[in-house]
Amino acid sequence: MDTDVIVVGAGLAGAAATLKLSRAGRRVRVVEARTRCGGRGFARSFAGEGPSLEFGGAWITPWHHRLRALVPEHGMSLRPRHPVTNRLWLRDGTLHGDGPASSAEVTSHERAIARVAVDSILLKKGLAENEKGEALNGISFAAYLDRLACPRSTRDLFSAWWTVSGNGDHRKVAASEFLASCSYDNGLAEGMIRFWTDTVVPGIGVLAERMIAASGAELILDEPVTQVLRESSHVEIVTGTRRHRAGACVLALGINQLRNVEFTPWLSDGKSAALAHGHGGRSFKLWIRAEGVPVGTLVTGDGEGLEFAFAERAEGGTTYIVAFGLMQEGNHPSDPAWVKAQAAKLFPNARVLSHDWHDWLDDPFARGTWVAALAGHEAGYESANWQPEGRVAFASSDYARDQAGWFEGAVIAGEDAADAVLKLS
Numbered sequence: 001m002d003t004d005v006i007v008v009g010a011g012l013a014g015a016a017a018t019l020k021l022s023r024a025g026r027r028v029r030v031v032e033a034r035t036r037c038g039g040r041g042f043a044r045s046f047a048g049e050g051p052s053l054e055f056g057g058a059w060i061t062p063w064h065h066r067l068r069a070l071v072p073e074h075g076m077s078l079r080p081r082h083p084v085t086n087r088l089w090l091r092d093g094t095l096h097g098d099g100p101a102s103s104a105e106v107t108s109h110e111r112a113i114a115r116v117a118v119d120s121i122l123l124k125k126g127l128a129e130n131e132k133g134e135a136l137n138g139i140s141f142a143a144y145l146d147r148l149a150c151p152r153s154t155r156d157l158f159s160a161w162w163t164v165s166g167n168g169d170h171r172k173v174a175a176s177e178f179l180a181s182c183s184y185d186n187g188l189a190e191g192m193i194r195f196w197t198d199t200v201v202p203g204i205g206v207l208a209e210r211m212i213a214a215s216g217a218e219l220i221l222d223e224p225v226t227q228v229l230r231e232s233s234h235v236e237i238v239t240g241t242r243r244h245r246a247g248a249c250v251l252a253l254g255i256n257q258l259r260n261v262e263f264t265p266w267l268s269d270g271k272s273a274a275l276a277h278g279h280g281g282r283s284f285k286l287w288i289r290a291e292g293v294p295v296g297t298l299v300t301g302d303g304e305g306l307e308f309a310f311a312e313r314a315e316g317g318t319t320y321i322v323a324f325g326l327m328q329e330g331n332h333p334s335d336p337a338w339v340k341a342q343a344a345k346l347f348p349n350a351r352v353l354s355h356d357w358h359d360w361l362d363d364p365f366a367r368g369t370w371v372a373a374l375a376g377h378e379a380g381y382e383s384a385n386w387q388p389e390g391r392v393a394f395a396s397s398d399y400a401r402d403q404a405g406w407f408e409g410a411v412i413a414g415e416d417a418a419d420a421v422l423k424l425s
């Protein structure tokens with residue numbers, strides 16, 4: 001054996017598994033495809049010259065207790081998010097400060113808000129249907145919006161919050177992704193941001209790196225794993241250049257990343273089905289540098305292009321706006337002219353200077369953003385489907401038993417996988 005346990009993937013899930021296994025006395029070798037740790041946690045300088053910003057995940061909530069303990073333990077700190085001090089809605093081509101719906105539509109708007117609140121709370125309580133017998137699972141966001149029969153402005157509002165929750169094709173991704181996020185604030189979509197309270201400084205990637213360093217594990221970067229051979233007595237991990245052999249393995253890879261790995265023997269039917277579908281997380285996240293935008297301004301759009309924008313940081317006389325939309329036809333997040341035109345809709349008085357982003361869909365070691373379950377296939381993303389097989393355990397935020405989709409979920413999944421491996425011997 002080359003080592004006791006191989007951990008594939010140096011994202012936060014891999015780092016958490018590594019730390020726990022090493023502390024339990026196991027020799028661990030981490031094999032990571034990229035030249036850095038942190039995976040979908042990735043802070044770097046804006047356009048190579050601005051402040052360090054998170055281009056992947058950024059915010060943690062008050063109930064992310066594991067992360068809150070890891071941060072000081074590894075010499076990191078938390079930066080509180082700037083509060084929302086100015087709220088604007090784009091409606092009929094104009095920005096409004098008095099709410100998302102016109103006075104003519106306000107009654108049907110409020111009804112839809114109440115319906116979503118009830119549905120989200122019922123879903124949180126584990127119910128599959130609401131009191132009208134309407135399904136809360138297995139239904140796409142588009143079908144759910146149709147069912148609400150709400151005004152256009154309400155649809156646009158929900159669509160904006162969708163870019164930071166369900167974050168995928170309205171016709172494919174499950175409405176439950178949106179409802180689950182609404183449930184943080186008693187069912188109100190608008191409340192999602194209230195709980196994005198802090199960002200880890202200097203970045204989640206650094207935290208993952210420090211966790212692995214503190215574990216004393218051997219870290220091998222720049223070596224994508226292509227194949228996993230599972231034997232009854234050991235596991236072999238194949239990369240482009242060599243084979244690593246160990247008594248056990250933690251595959252700290254998300255659903256879309258596992259799709260690039262070949263397994264011998266193949267995985268269970270449940271896992272194979274989930275891998276065949278993949279997950280549908282397809283938002284883009286941009287950082288826009290602008291002048292003339294008061295920090296703390298939150299604007300939601302008209303259901304197209306840039307749909308959600310929050311002026312989060314002021315630095316050197318300019319503001320950094322974090323903005324979201326969906327990767328779909330007609331949207332061009334890499335095109336400065338398109339971004340400028342979109343930003344002008346949401347911030348008509350601003351002077352947009354530049355923007356920067358990371359394309360997570362095109363990234364060969366991500367192939368998507370945060371997990372988004374496809375409607376009708378929700379069970380495939382449950383942690384029950386990702387139990388260990390032989391000497392291989394699985395760890396990713398994508399299928400964590402709690403806080404799936406969040407950094408906290410990655411830590412939970414990593415520690416759970418470490419526990420499973422420790423039980424093997």
Ligand SMILES: Cc1cc2nc3c(=O)[nH]c(=O)nc-3n(C[C@H](O)[C@H](O)[C@H](O)COP(=O)(O)OP(=O)(O)OC[C@H]3O[C@@H](n4cnc5c(N)ncnc54)[C@H](O)[C@@H]3O)c2cc1C
Binds near residue numbers: 254405
């Ligand atoms: C734009 C964006 C915004 C987000 N916002 C938030 C947020 O605000 N708050 C929050 O909590 N979460 C957020 N998330 C989600 C969060 O980033 C993820 O849930 C979390 O980082 C996933 O951790 P992980 O360890 O499960 O997977 P990853 O971070 O993806 O780690 C997997 C690792 O495996 C490596 N790898 C992949 N394939 C191979 C291979 N073949 N061989 C070897 N290594 C491989 C990858 O390079 C990576 O390092 C966001 C994500 C994105 C993309």
